[in-house]
Amino acid sequence: MIPVRGFEGAKIAVLGLGRSGLATAKALEAGGAEALCWDDGAEARARAEAAGLTLHDLTRREAFQGVAALITSPGIPHLYPTTNPHIARAYAEGIPVDNDIGLFFASFGAGDWITFDEPPRVVAVTGSNGKSTTSALIHHVLSEAGKPVQLAGNIGRGVLDIDPPVNGEIVVLELSSYQTELARALTPDVAVFTNLSPDHLDRHGGPGGYFAAKRRLFAEGGPDRAVIGVDEPEGLFLAGQLAEGPGDDRVIRVSVEQKLSGPGWLVFARKGFLSESRKGRQVGSIDLRDIKGLPGAHNHQNACAAYAVCRTLGLSPKVIEAGFQSYPGLPHRSQIIAEKDGVTFVNDSKATNVDAALMALLAFRNIRWIVGGLQKDGGLEGLSEGLGHVAKAYVIGREAEAFARDLGDVEAEVCTTMETAVARAMAEAQPGDTVLLAPAAASFDQYDNFEKRGEDFMACVKAAL
Incomplete structure (x- = not known):
């Protein structure tokens, strides 16, 4: 568990008592806050009460008196298509609204990091399609390479439910637009944008709002490295916004639709072959055609993004290729x-x-x-x-x-x-x-x-x- 910092002795309302909500309430209490829990569903409330959590009816008129913040589960609409009434009340009363992702990034570095020779790092993956496979593939390759690594977020465990990191550990997070759009802190070391296609448009008020929710992962905290799929206009725009020039290797451009060229850090796949280029020279390649766990061009895009992340973390092309070969694939995804x-x-x-x-x-x-x-x-x-x-x-x-x-x-x-x-x-x-x-x-x-x-x-x- 990652204890939530910054709310010691404060009353914090927790709205939504699914997996992330329950983990959030426990992490708040582990950090010294008083978690006041509510869900409009009776079954969810019963589970929380059985887990020893304190229920707090947010429908009451005085429900927000003395409350320092409201932490909401990602699935609850906070703006579009209509604002949840509990969140609307928090807005009206000037109470900050956040989610577990924001709490995670605000609290992750507050442990025993001063004793670490190599600080833990966070890789965060977002996009419309492929983010689960990309996240799981990064986790698999790092694990096969003997690196300490955890997988969490929209896949695996809740972000506040992971184990406290050890020296040099990598935490890989899959983050949906629901998770990135509200988080008050977003500071990954490496951020990945796979692609963008129309999805969840009612929740985000249209395609512009949907892209804006994804873009926050890069704009709010400024990752040390950004891996950007550039096969859509939004990816090209994002890469252009982040890079200081064509040779800025803090931005790694990824494609499966074109052969990329130029002085920057580039990873692309053509006809089943992955190629890495830096300063205009090829420095690595992998034949993806016979890797059973990664069939098709869409998985080759996932492989390019995962490869780029693993290279930024110091792995060699041969080690990454070995991890790809043993990757079993994710359930329900090709x-x-x-x-x-x-x-x-x-x-x-x-x-x-x-x-x-x-x-x-x-x-x-x-x-x-x-x-x-x-x-x-x-x-x-x-x-x-x-x-x-x-x-x-x-x-x-x-x-x-x-x-x-x-x-x-x-x-x-x-x-x-x-x-x-x-x-x-x-x-x-x-x-x-x-x-x-x-x-x-x-x-x-x-x-x-x-x-x-x-x-x-x-x-x-x-x-x-």
Whole structure:
């Protein structure tokens, strides 16, 4: 646990008692604060009370009297589409609002660092797609290289729930826009921007607000090194804002769509080969084509970002390549779950938006595509580049018929349920085909989350094999 500093003896309200909220309350109390906990859900309140935490009803008129700050869980809207009423009251009464990420960065360096020969460092990864894989890949490579490392944030443990760092340790954080947009402190040593595509637009008031939430990770604290994906205009803009000139190696530009050139620090992948260039000279390369845990161009982008981070942390290209080779992949992200009679089964349930699904379609050929769910803003037009890889689509979800119509000329069968879709895809699959779950949609019409959807897919495949 990372004890929260700066609130000794103060009353701090904690709103939202999920994983991060419970960890936040305990970390506040470990730092000497009095945590006053609330959640509008009775079940969450009961869990907190059973854990020995103090409940404090924020709906009462005098609820914020004597409260020094409100710490809110990232999933609770603090501005768009509408401000949560408890947060709105805190604003009205002049009470600072923060989240666990802000508390983490304000408290992380307050331990026994004066005794460390090599201070611990924080790597923070954000972006629309690939941040989980990039974070997990960095963690894996560092761990395989024998470095002390922890993985937390939007993946793994809550940021305040990690162990106090040891000498030279690296903490790798995956941070969503929900986490970066409100944090009052953001000071990573290395910050990564993978890419940007439309997502969570209602929460951020549009694409500008969404990008602004990501950009805060770089603008608020000024990381020592920034790894920036430059295949979208926003990444180019961000890299341009951070660099003092073309040769500024504090900014490492990353691409999978173009061969980068110039005097700066560059990492790019073309036709499956990763290349690192500094001062106009190639200084490292890796053949990514046969690395099973990193299939497709989207994973090659993740590999480029992870490679760049590991190089800044002192690892050699050979050590990084060895870590890539042993990387098993993350569940629900281009995860090969079975192979039988020449047919490969891939679970990419995390492909909850069009851009992520497109990357999955481009990574494979002869696809029996299981798709559908709660469609997001923007429609499905962005999938057109990958549809030539699709032999047939098997559409799931409560609105499967409407979803199928939006697929245009792709042959599509309305299946509605995962069990039916898997059965139909397996019945029609030929050797060389890939049965791919890449929904291009949210899961909430049928499942609690994308993990449950992916688990259902794996269970259906296992039962049918």
